[in-house]
Amino acid sequence: MSTEHHHKRRVLFAPRDPKEPHRVATPLELLFDLIFVVAIATAGQQLHHAMIEGHLWHALPTYFMVFFALWWAWMNFSWFASAYDNDDMLYRCLTFVQITGSLVMAAGIPAVFEHHDFDVIIIGYIIMRLALVTQWIRVAKHDQKRKVTAYRYVIGIILVQFAWLIANFSMIQLTPLLFLGLVVLELAVPFYAEKYAMTPWHPHHIVERYALLTIIVLGESIIGSFSAIQDAISNHTLNLQEVFLIVGGLMMMFAMWWVYFDRSHYHHERRGVQPFLWGYGHFFIFMSIAILGAALAAAVDVSTQHAHISNQMIGLVISASLVTYSTYxxxxxxxxxxxxxxxxxxxxxxxxxxxxxxxxxxIGYSVFAIAVVYILRLVLSKALLMNCTDESTHSTHLSK
Known part of the structure; x- marks a missing residue:
């Protein structure tokens, strides 16, 4: 019996059942998230420093480029695991390779912000992507129904990685426009691959994975803000403006958590919508939370007059981050x-x-006012949605 079980584990890399009950994130996935968030925190710290030094407009495009690389690597891992996580030895080892790649990426982030040097971060990114290619080759071997899909992923990922290498290590300069072109190619690979036969990702599992990363990024943002507050307290006496800033920032983060998870039951209906739109759209959720955290930390420096950015400008960054998040x-x-x-x-x-x-x-009063308006909007939107639901139910009864 044990020999048969061992043979099954060794040979088959079968897809998971998308209707499997009680499917939750595995300990390995949680480890991946926690280590991966080191890179997100590093990028947030660099953005925070760039903001207070008055380099906001230079830093934002750089941050977008770095955050896309981090998010895309996480997203590809998560969707693959939802469909094919068999937790065998090779799967675990390849996941550890991806974790190593995320740490290499984190190590290369400061050089991107300081010197626009993408060498290390691209090496880390390629380490992660090649580990994923190996996983897709395993799928092609064992899942005959989706063999073409798997090989489309393999070919697409490898070609795009060559494009990244050429764009960065040749005489060609990796400009923001060229970067956007490569982003389009990256996003197109799953469209092309899944067109043949969609991988059997698990709806509940994917919803949980996205929710966990939302919580982690929110937590990182709060920790980043807290560190800045701690520095401010250690350097001088806390004044009323900073109290309003602290309270407003916490209210804002709590409201953002509330508005996301208050609608969590709708996430499971995303198969009815385009799953690509739902999955890709979360990029703006994660990035806006991360930028907001860096901006709140910078707001503490502004309030203590240790920053070269105006109260109005940092307030607009906070508003823009909140609007991006809530618009999605x-x-x-x-x-x-x-x-x-x-x-x-x-x-x-x-x-x-x-x-x-x-x-x-x-800035302290501005942040507090933004938080109050956002919370009022949250309460009002809930009332409006309930009212629309009641009217719809009433109309249905009348028609019957």
Whole structure:
């Protein structure tokens, strides 16, 4: 019996059942997330320092480029694991290789911000991607139904990795425009591969994986802000403005957690929508949370006059991050259910959020006001959604 079991484990790399009950993240996936977040935290620290040094417009494109590489590597690992995690020895070893690649990427992030040097981060990225290619070769060997899909992934990933190497290590300069072109190629690979036969990813598992990363990025943002607050407290007496800043920042983060997980039951319906749109769209969720954390940490430096960025500018960055985050939530989980004048409530809130930094001279009061408006908007949107649901139910009863 043990020999038969061993033979089955050694030979088969069969797909997981997408309807498997009680499917949750594995300890290996949790380890991957926790180590991977080191890279996200490193990128956030670099953005924070760039903000307070007055290099915001130079740092934002760089941050986008770095964050895309981190997010894309995480996303490919997560969706593959949802469909093919058999937890055998080779799978674990290849996952450890991907973890190593994430640490190499983290080590290369400071050089990107300081010297626009992508050498180390691209090497780390390619380490992760080649480990994934090996996994797809295993799929091609053992999952005959999706053999073509697996080979499409293998060929697509390898070709794009060659493009990254040529763009970075040749005479060609890796400009933001060229980077965007390579991003499009990366995003196109799953479209092309899954067109033949979709991999059997597990809806509940994917929802949980995205939710866990949302929590982790929120936690990293709070920790980053707390570190800046701790430095401010150790250097001088805390004043009223900074109290408002701390309270406002915590209120904002808690509201962001609330608005995401209050709609968590809708995530399971994303198969009805385009799963690519849902999966890719979360890039803006994760990045906006991370930027907000760096901006809140920079706001502490602004309030203590240790930064070369204005109160209004850092306030606008905070508002823009919050609006980016909430716009995604609104488009996916609110706008389709709202009718008439209710659809105009959120756009009005966006105008108010961008106006607040221009009305307050002190960043602490500005952050607190932004948090209050955002929480009021959260309460109002919940009431509007409930009202629309009630009206829809009433109309259904009348029609019957």
């Amino acid at each position: 939530i609104w488009l996916f989980y609110e706008a389709p259910y709202l009718t008439g004048w209710r659809r105009w409530v959120y756009p009005t809130t966006v105008v108010i959020l961008f106006s607040i930094p221009l009305l307050f001279e002190r």
